Amino acid sequence: MKLPAQIIDCDVHHALKSHMDLVPYLKEPWKSRVIKFGIQGGGGTYTSPIGVQRKDAYAADGRDAAAYPELVMEHLVDAYHMDYAILTGSTYAMSIHPDADYATAIVAAYNDYLIDQWLPNHPKLKGSMTVATQDPLQAAREIDRIGPHPDIVQVILISATHIPYGNRYYHPIYEAAERHGLPVAIHPGAEGSGISNPPTAAGYVSNYFQWHTCLSQNFMAQLVSIVLEGVFEKFPRLKFVLVEGGVAWLPHLMWRMDKNFKALRATTPWLKKMPSQYIRDHCYLTTQPIEEPDNPKHLQQIFEMMDAENILLFSSDFPHWDFDDPFMIMRGLSAEAKHKIFYENARQLYQLK
Template sequence: MSEKIKIIDCDVHNSLRSERDLLPYLPDAWKDRVAQSGLGLMYSGYYSPVGVGRQDAMPPGGGGVGSDPDFVIKQLMEPYNMEYAILTGNLFSVSVGHDPDFAAVVASAYNDYLIEHWLDKDPRFKGSLFVALQDPQLAAKEIDRLGSHPGFVQVVSSSASRMPLGQRYYHPIYEAAERNGLPIALHPGAEGAGQANPPTAAGYPTWYIEWHTCLSTTFMAHLTSLICEGVFEKYPRLKFVFIEGGVSWLPHLMWRLDKNYTALRSQVPWLKKMPSAYIRDHCFFTTQPIEEPSQPSHLKHIFEMIDAEHILLYSSDYPHWDFDSPDHILRWLKPEERRRIFYENAKQLYKL
């Protein structure tokens, strides 16, 4: 880049050094379980031949990638002139376990851990308030408990679920988020695990490459559900952030929804405008993993179709294998477009 612009990274995966880090924050009734057996997280089960983390992201003092705040600052934030890093964690598998009480307890413990070990350490770290999906009433209670903490800028949960996320079962979460002035962020990672649905509409694929490629289809289903179930009419101040699900699929979904709405609007009488308008007014999408075709002009056309300048947020996905360096992606953007996508949109959304 010819100009060193300020950046807000909207998907930085901090992690625990050990699951035992949560023990001081767990109620006594749950400490023995975690101390003896760990969290028992259910992952997707798909083997990645390149692993998950960058090999160069291991902290020199030990621990897994993303577990050392000082090293995240040194390796990521300072070299790339990042004003803020939005921490998204890596406990998404908690939301597909079978015990709703345990899932809620782990979410609360993690949030307290995040405050003490990350948010209080450096004001450039901003947190995502983690909630589990199994019991929306408990999730809403957690949002009300910590939603006013200045270090949290959004609520985050897994895109892996038992049903489409627009359905009214989940509405207590959205009501609490709107009440606390926080966007809702969805992040993949546990599709096909535990009590979640299969990771594709056709069922369970064989290989990680299939699983990883089809993650965007889950986002398409959730977004369609959120619109058609009237979530944005019921909660008009609510914003959604779709993290790590790609963006190139968005135009055809907007066109298909609008086309079907013209004939089938009687099924969704609560909608007061075209479905694509709700997407533009209420939804943001992170850049990573950005789809960069061999002909950059093709992606430029997609950006024009979705008004990318106003709905995209830069994300690196640090410290994962498919990290997108801000110096190497979307170089063809005009300076104003780059400034909005890499900085201004997030600054405005998160009130930074």
């Protein structure tokens, strides 16, 4: 099978070589704390029994391919002839740490490290800046500090929260993101850890298999909150990207919200459109991990229901175990739909040349 002619990968997990990478960008008392104890509080209640990385995501000399810009280029960007790779990292999990000042210091150091050590290496690498959501005012100041950088293309948040993202508590973050023309991405990874809520609607589960399967529950709840609390009415230029939360659940969620809106709209007087229309106007979902039914035609039907060619963004999730190879996924798409999902939607969203 041929590769799509143009590809933008919207979820590439570059990594630190060690916690010492951040030390030059930290001030005291955080610098000494990280030197002595490493980076604390990044999630990890549920861990994969097969490990996080693909077994082949290492260089011949044993180096982690995700920790070096030249190896990300070799193993992913050049190997698949990609036009851009959107770096998403993993420090967004600091938002579940109980100490807001510590978390803010870590993500600020990470943002400086990203800009200093990664983005200058190749014009195909674009960055997602991280903020700590425990203190939205500090987060907004960080967006004002980092957001103007030309290679920063979005703000990334953790999907694990103790307050849903539609709550006005987060409005300073959205106001700053909109001010700088940056989409807000939501990514999983720390559900059930730190100060976040339980990882599922039923509570705490006993293993990674259950945790990983139920991640889409969190995305559904966050999206309902964002739409029905009127975030897009208050911030009409704001865009959201739901990263790594699955996609097949979206049609039924839109149907359910639209049906309930007809009877319960008095509870959301600020909404001026059907809930599904706000999603179509303001939201994108990344493809990985794409659902894989036994009958591929069933997924194509779901794509038709959700207007997939205008709402999906390709992502590989490199270098993780459930990496999606652009050779392999979404084979039944038309050439036009494939061009939009693999390239054009992201190019327009991130304002890439």
